[in-house]
């Protein structure tokens with residue numbers, strides 16, 4: 559109680575500062591990442607430790623292994639982020655942490671670590687929504703981007719169309735009715751026996767394939783702007799199995815290209831529909847799947863035709879990182895959104 563009052567009292571002084579530097583931590587899944595970000599827009603450092611090698615053996619993220627690796631690496635990664643800037647813990651103005659959604663054990667490591675730092679240093683702690691972080695990766699890439707805009711957020715757990723009405727004000731326009739786009743890419747990659755993480759590997763393989771080799775069904779969803787990927791995934795699995803049994807399998811690159819095209823076509827089609835109906839003149843892409851080469855190119859072309867300005871994060875900011883959390887935290891901090899020390903991990907935290 560005393561802590562939170564002290565932090566709120568300090569807010570006006572913070573808001574008047576020319577430069578507000580936030581040390582942000584992200585541990586919601588399989589990346590231990592920390593960064594220092596100035597005024598929500600300038601990356602002073604961005605340290606990421608990826609656990610890919612630890613999980614590759616199992617073909618996917620093992621939550622217990624992820625939590626343990628976060629515990630082992632978190633201090634090192636935070637130190638690396640500070641060292642790169644030459645700042646000390648005393649020099650940062652606020653702390654931020656992803657508190658959800660994500661794996662509960664993984665989130666808890668970050669939340670507990672940052673609560674400890676916030677108490678010890680008597681600095682404000684800002685809780686951040688992981689997907690809001692992904693959206694804000696666009697602010698780091700494009701200093702001129704401001705709300706309002708439409709955002710397609712596609713990751714391993716999300717496929718959402720949001721209207722970003724203002725900083726921190728989101729309206730849900732559409733979402734997946736079953737699998738997330740990243741999940742669909744990962745499952746299709748598994749069918750093709752590609753190692754984890756499947757999405758980026760399928761993307762790479764698809765670059766050399768014929769995207770019209772395999773006919774896949776068009777998706778139909780009741781909600782106009784909603785997505786569905788599970789029927790597509792099953793159709794893909796069945797087609798590949800049938801080909802293998804008949805001994806006439808298409809080249810994996812053709813299969814990958816056909817699947818990627820089906821996913822990207824659906825995402826593009828629904829996004830364009832939403833753009834036309836809502837009248838937004840700016841579209842931002844966000845989340846791990848925003849690294850997909852075809853999706854970036856296809857949305858960029860579609861936006862050009864529509865006279866809409868297209869934004870997508872720099873490739874190194876598409877996946878999970880601390881900088882995007884530091885950007886989202888800045889706008890939350892300016893609105894006075896400071897956590898007290900009862901902050902907990904919220905695996906199902908909703909953005910709206």
Ligand code: KG4
Nearest residue numbers: 713714715740757758761846847849850878
């Ligand atoms: O945002 P992210 O790093 O973690 C979550 O918040 O889920 O997204 C990870 C997801 C995984 O499903 C991964 O396969 C997918 O994003 N992904 C891709 C590509 N890069 C990452 N999917 C398709 N093409 C890519 N290039």
Ligand code: ZN
Nearest residue numbers: 713846877878
């Ligand atoms: Zn993510």
